[in-house]
Structures are given as structure tokens and as C-alpha cells.
Amino acid sequence: xxxxxxxxxxxLMLTLMLCACSVILLQNNNVSPKNSFTxxxxxxxxxxxxxxxxxxxxxxxxxxxxxxxxxxxGKVTPKLKIPLAALxxxxxxxxSVYFILPYTDMFCKKYYPGASxxxxxxxxxxxxxxxxxxxANIITRFGIFLxxxxxxxNFLMFGGSIGSVDFANSSFLLYTDFESAASAFIYFCxxxxxxxxxxxxxxxxxxFRLSQPFFALLFTALKYALVLFFVAFSVGAYxxxxxxxxxxxxxxxxxxxxxxxxxxxxxxxxxxxxxxxxMFLSCVNKSTGGGGVKNSAAFALIIFIAAFMAEWNNxxxxxxxxxxxxxxxxxxxxxxxxxxxxxxxxxxK
Amino acid sequence: xxxxxxxxxLSLNEMFSHSADLTIKDIILKSNNNLSGAxxxxxxxxxxxxxxxSVLNPLMMYDFGAQSSDEAxxxxxxxxxxxxxxxxxxxxxxxxxxxxxxxxxxVLNGCxxxxxxxxxxxxxxxxSEPESEVVQxxxxxxxxxxxxxxxxxxxxxxxxxxLVFEQLxxxxxxxxxxxxxxxxxxxxxxxxxxxxxxxxxxxLPTVFASGYLSEYxxxxxxxxxxxxxxxxERPDTVCGKLTEGRIAVIIDxxxxxxxxxxxxxxxxxxxxxxxxxxxxxxxxxxxxxLSFFFAVFAPALYVALxxxxxxxxxxxxxIKTSESLAExxxxxxxxxxxxxxxxxxMKEAGLRIPKSLGHAVSIVGGLVVGESAVNxxxxxxxxxxxxxTAAICSYVTSTLYPPVTILRVVLIITAxxxxxxxxxxxxxxxxxxMCSKTSLGVPYMSSLSPFSLRSMRxxxxxxxxxxxxxxxIRVQKFxxxxxx
Numbered sequence: 001x002x003x004x005x006x007x008x009x010x011x012l013m014l015t016l017m018l019c020a021c022s023v024i025l026l027q028n029n030n031v032s033p034k035n036s037f038t039x040x041x042x043x044x045x046x047x048x049x050x051x052x053x054x055x056x057x058x059x060x061x062x063x064x065x066x067x068x069x070x071x072x073x074g075k076v077t078p079k080l081k082i083p084l085a086a087l088x089x090x091x092x093x094x095x096s097v098y099f100i101l102p103y104t105d106m107f108c109k110k111y112y113p114g115a116s117x118x119x120x121x122x123x124x125x126x127x128x129x130x131x132x133x134x135x136a137n138i139i140t141r142f143g144i145f146l147x148x149x150x151x152x153x154n155f156l157m158f159g160g161s162i163g164s165v166d167f168a169n170s171s172f173l174l175y176t177d178f179e180s181a182a183s184a185f186i187y188f189c190x191x192x193x194x195x196x197x198x199x200x201x202x203x204x205x206x207x208f209r210l211s212q213p214f215f216a217l218l219f220t221a222l223k224y225a226l227v228l229f230f231v232a233f234s235v236g237a238y239x240x241x242x243x244x245x246x247x248x249x250x251x252x253x254x255x256x257x258x259x260x261x262x263x264x265x266x267x268x269x270x271x272x273x274x275x276x277x278x279m280f281l282s283c284v285n286k287s288t289g290g291g292g293v294k295n296s297a298a299f300a301l302i303i304f305i306a307a308f309m310a311e312w313n314n315x316x317x318x319x320x321x322x323x324x325x326x327x328x329x330x331x332x333x334x335x336x337x338x339x340x341x342x343x344x345x346x347x348x349k
Numbered sequence: 350x351x352x353x354x355x356x357x358x359l360s361l362n363e364m365f366s367h368s369a370d371l372t373i374k375d376i377i378l379k380s381n382n383n384l385s386g387a388x389x390x391x392x393x394x395x396x397x398x399x400x401x402x403s404v405l406n407p408l409m410m411y412d413f414g415a416q417s418s419d420e421a422x423x424x425x426x427x428x429x430x431x432x433x434x435x436x437x438x439x440x441x442x443x444x445x446x447x448x449x450x451x452x453x454x455x456v457l458n459g460c461x462x463x464x465x466x467x468x469x470x471x472x473x474x475x476x477s478e479p480e481s482e483v484v485q486x487x488x489x490x491x492x493x494x495x496x497x498x499x500x501x502x503x504x505x506x507x508x509x510x511x512l513v514f515e516q517l518x519x520x521x522x523x524x525x526x527x528x529x530x531x532x533x534x535x536x537x538x539x540x541x542x543x544x545x546x547x548x549x550x551x552x553l554p555t556v557f558a559s560g561y562l563s564e565y566x567x568x569x570x571x572x573x574x575x576x577x578x579x580x581x582e583r584p585d586t587v588c589g590k591l592t593e594g595r596i597a598v599i600i601d602x603x604x605x606x607x608x609x610x611x612x613x614x615x616x617x618x619x620x621x622x623x624x625x626x627x628x629x630x631x632x633x634x635x636x637x638x639l640s641f642f643f644a645v646f647a648p649a650l651y652v653a654l655x656x657x658x659x660x661x662x663x664x665x666x667x668i669k670t671s672e673s674l675a676e677x678x679x680x681x682x683x684x685x686x687x688x689x690x691x692x693x694x695m696k697e698a699g700l701r702i703p704k705s706l707g708h709a710v711s712i713v714g715g716l717v718v719g720e721s722a723v724n725x726x727x728x729x730x731x732x733x734x735x736x737x738t739a740a741i742c743s744y745v746t747s748t749l750y751p752p753v754t755i756l757r758v759v760l761i762i763t764a765x766x767x768x769x770x771x772x773x774x775x776x777x778x779x780x781x782x783m784c785s786k787t788s789l790g791v792p793y794m795s796s797l798s799p800f801s802l803r804s805m806r807x808x809x810x811x812x813x814x815x816x817x818x819x820x821x822i823r824v825q826k827f828x829x830x831x832x833x
Contacts, residue, residue, distance in 0.1 A: 007799075008799065011799065011800075107770070111770075112657075112768070112770065120770075123767070123771075123774060124774065127774050127777060127778050130778055130781065130782075131777075131778070131781045134781055134782075134784075134785040135785075138781060138784050138785045139781070141784035141785075141792070141794060141798040141799065142777070142780055142781050142784050142798070144797065144798040144799075144800050145780050145784075145797075145798060257663070259661075260658075260660070260661040263658065263661065263769055266769070266770065266773075267769070267770075267773040270770060270773050270774060270777070271773065271777050274774065274777050278781075
């Protein structure tokens, strides 16, 4: 465990941006082919606008008190420490399962059929426990390497797809139905989980600028727009109707006879999920006041049990992969609870 | 007071258990008071000529007249002895320290003060080019075993009063002299304090090599796979590091000087980089990074692709590889591991056996074991080629050889079990481990992560001297904490 020290806010924001970008790597029919590219783009911009709103409370707390919500609440309302820790721990366990399920599903269905999702999940969680024990600062350092790898993988994925772009595959016109548009909009709100991570870790960072979350969301939007563009115009209508369109995009990408870009894609998805869950476990450690292997391992075990149950029971899986539940839960922990403290700001001072 | 000499002789003989190399030469000085004394030395530690010329002859020739023993000591210090290295002291501990360091100690009967005269003259290896850090263009001088010679090699290059040498003694039994060396205006006081504290905590009985102390100097509770303390045998390298705010620890009896803090990117910087043209140095730097990548990942990727993802291998290569793998009885993972271990065994044998037998081992290893095993169909030619390429690549950054070897084996096993996915996950854990490592509180992966754009001019590329010389980046710039 590293000593608690201040690290660059820019680095945390870069890591959060990578976490947000990874959402679209795991998208599985959340964006309906019934939506035109332009509608998806508008839904995405709307979803990221919601993310920006969710960022406001932790950003206000950071600007006003130079701290994060967890630290502030611990100081102001020590009696509420345990209920708040439980609420945040529950959120992070839910969010971890939300990410690990589509990842293992994609891996076992698309990349390596025959692999056991439970074993894959267990291995990833074991690696995450190790990373979480090192602390968020170290994970953000890892984020720099992942950023470079993500640039290379995205370059290969998009560069290899340019040759297949066909504007007859989709349309720039506005056509959709309400259900598909709503589904896409809610899906694009899901990256707002990064606001919760920020609400937990902002106090450990220094040199914060308001432009940082703005640029993080801007680059996330750019990444999403590129994926949406290539999925709409490059993979073709049939492939669009299949599961995990981003994976298919990487599979069809090629440079002459050089293909196999889905390996880079899977590597990127693996490292992104590893980083997201490590960040979650790191936040759980902070919210529960523990930092050792035991604390992280205990929560990783809970995540594993939840994921295991979801694998065997479809109703449980429905709950854990529901975008609406995630958004509502995110709004509660990122907006409503911190807002209560912001409105009593004078008392805090 | 009269029998001080006898007391010292008695206690010395007791302490040294009448050791054969302890030499106590009684002398009677020319004086009206019958001044007597002794010159104490350890045989073989001092030069007999120097002892006779600078100490014994002047002492015997000088007329001390009616001086008392105390006055005589002052006279010897000021005007008798020709030795330029004279120290007055009065404790038995200092006496032992001086004589075991090659000084001649003059003791006068009736006087508590003693004089140590520097007449060291033991034999040692002369200054020569270090075999482990050979350069194409640059100085041919390397450190040698005596501490003072090494200090002079640094001082000759840094004619700067800010260059400080601070002496410590480590090793409860060996009492080894250690010199902490830094540039006062460059090194951070907190780093110097940490180095002194950690050396002070060392309770080893003996210190005969830099490896003994480097573990003490590294940060606790951080990854031990990569070393946080660098080693160099070149004075020019050490001087360069000192100007970047680093601290050198010179140990008596070894040419390997510890430089701390050590960063990952330094492993890819060589002395020749700074003598060559910048574009060529950049090319070499990039080759080093690529070699490191190949040395670590090539066998693991080969195993993962051959065993789990043959579809990623280009068709023509796949056909040849499949043909050769189909003829071998072992699974590809075991095959790669087997060749890796055989190679490590041959490397160890090559290092330990006399040079004259080296060629024989090369022939046996390369031709007999390698070619025969391929011809017999025990191992495939493609596997042998991959492992051999990785082995050669690992020597490009020779200081990283130990972690590279361990990582390579771990990744081969991971790739054998879980394919590319396992390799990716193991790599992620390794990178986290490397990112968490610190050296004296400075992140080991500094310049890359935490990222520093300004430092990039000497990481993947080597910028021109005009740019490098414009602003020296001190290592403490990367320090995120003063604790640890």
C-alpha cells in the first residue's frame, strides 16, 4: 500500500476518460440498428450531457472544499459514516458486476468460445485485487500505459475499417422509434459512473482545472462518435444486428492481409475492465476505510458471487445489466447525496 | 603515564591475538629525555619505502632536544614527518581503524595522543576499462577496488567544491568504508538523509560487494522484481548521474558504485548514446526498447499464437511452423520452457568455467545440443529460433537481465495456460507492479508514468546536446512524496 499522497488531477481524469471510453467496447445491442447514425450521435451527446451534470456535485465539492465527498462526509457527519460507506460499497459492487458480466460474456461468445465465464471473471478479479491494494494513484499511472495502448488499438481498429466504409450501410437522416432512441440515450448515460469514482477520489488529487472533466467528456464523445460511425457505415447491416458490434468492427478491420485486430480489441477491453474494477475496489477501500488485501479480496469475492449468480440465473443477470438501474443508482450516489452536503455548505465551513 | 606504550602494545596484541601481520617496531628518538615509542603497521597494507622515507628516517634523524612526549607529537606533526596525510587521535578504536586501513601509527611513550601517517601501499588492480560497460567512444577508465582511487576518479571529472564525499562505516565485522557522494546543489537533502539513514540501519556482518547494500537502499514494501538501485563501474556515468541530483555510494573493495534513485528509463540509456549523433543514438534507443519487448514477450506470444490462435500467424509461416511443431513430441509450452532452461544452464556454465573451455561449451551448446535436438525432432527449429532471439535481445539491456528472465518464464507459463488473454492480464499486473515501485520515494517509472513531456527528450529519443544541456532535469522533480 502506497502512502496517501496527492497526485495529478489530470492523470485521474485521463484514467476516468479511459474508463468511460471502455463502455462502448462492451456494448451489446444497447444501440439499436433501427436508429440512424445521426440519432445515435444525438443520443450519445444527450447521454454525455447527463454525465456532465452528474459531474457537477463532486466538482463543486472539489472547488469549494478541495476534497472529495467521502472525506467530507466522514468529517461533517461521522454518524452517517457506516450507512454511507455501505451505500457506496453497494454501488461499486453493482457497477463491477455490471461491467464484468458483458466482458466475460463477450469473451466467451466471441473471442474464445468454450472458456468458462466464471474462471475468466475470477482471474480478472484476482488481478484487480492486486491493483486495488496498490491504490488509485498507481492505477492512474497504469492508465497512462493503457492510454498509449488504446491509441494504438483504436488506430488499428479504425484505420483497418476505413477501407470498408460504405455510406449505403446507414443514413445521416433522422429516423428511429421512441423505444430505440430511449434505450440508446439511457445506454449513453452509463459512463456517468466515472462521476462517482471522481466523487470518491477527487480529494487525493491536486492541480484541478474545470477544463479537465470537460476535455475528458469531449474525448469520450469523440471516441463514441468514431465507434458509432464505423459500426454504422463499415460493418454492414447484418453485423450491426449481431451482439457486440464493437468487437465485430475490430474483427472486420484489416490492413491488406494483416487482420486479427480483435486480439488488440480484446486486450484493450481486458485491460479497461481490469482498470475499471480496480478503481471500483480502490474506491470501496476508501469508503470502508480499509486498504489491505483482505478488504479488497472480500469485496472481490462478493462481486464474484454476484456475477456467478447472474451467470446461472437470468433474472439476476437482468438486474445487474440494467442500464436504468445503474443510472438511477449513479444519480443517487453522485448527485443527490453530495447535493445534500453542498446545500448545507455554510454549516460545513 | 610512563607505560602508555606498553598498555597499547598489550591491548593490541590481545585484540589481534598476536596476529602474525601486526607489526610493532620499537624506536628510540634522538633526545635528551630518552624519548621512546613505536610505529605500528599491518604488514602488506603499507608501502615499506614510503614508511622508511616519510616516517622512520625523519623520526630517527630529528633531534627532539629536551621536548616532552606531548611536545614531540606536535613537532612530528608540524615539522618532522614527510607524509602529507597526518592525523592526530587518541582512541584505541581509531588506532585499529587506521592501521587496518594501511596507515602507520606513531605512538610515543608517555603521551596519550597518537599520529596516523598515510603510507598505504597495498597492491591493487590498476584503473582499466570495465568489461561490463564497454564503450565505442569515451573514456577507458573504470573504477577499481580501493575507495580512495575511485574517489579521485570522480573528483578529477568534477572539479567542483560542491562535490561532497561523506564517509560511513558499515559491516559489524568487516568495518567496510563506504562513501556517500553527491553534488550539494543538485541532490535533495531529504534523499541524502534517507540514504544515510538506510545505510545506518544496515546490520550486516560483512559488506564485500555493492549488492549487499543496494537492497538496504531500496524502498521497502515495493516490488523487488526490478532494482531501484543502479550500478556503474564508470566514473563518467557516475558524474553524469550526480549532476541529475542522484547519490552515489562507493564501497571500499568493489569497483561497482551504487547510484540511487534509479529509474526504468535509465536502463536504456548508455554512455555511447551521448557520444554518438543524436539521430543514431535515438535509433539505438528505440532498438533497445524493442529488444526489451522481444526479450520479454516473444516466447510467450509464440506459445499463445501457436497453441491458441494459429489463425493470426501468416499462412506461409503457419505452414512451416505447423510442420515443424507436428514433428516434435512435446507440447509447445514445454518445448519453449525446456529450451529456455537449457539456455540458462548453458549461460551459467559459460560464465563459471575457465575462458579456455568457453569455446567448447559454445560448440557443445550451439551445435551438439541445439542442432542435434532439432534434427532428432525433439524440439522444433521455429521454437529454437524464437527462444534464441529472445535470449540475444535480453543482452541488449543487460542490467535488466534478471527481471526479464523471470518475466519471460512467467509469461510463457501464463500464455501456455490462458493464451493471449492470460499474457495481457499478466502484463497488466506486471505494469501495475512496476508503476507501484519507488526508488527513494521517486516513482521507478517516472518520465513515462508519471508522465513528463520535458523528460521525453532523453527517453525514446536522445535530443541534441544543445537541448539537453539547456536544462538539466533533476531526479527529485519526479518525487511525489518526501515520506517512505
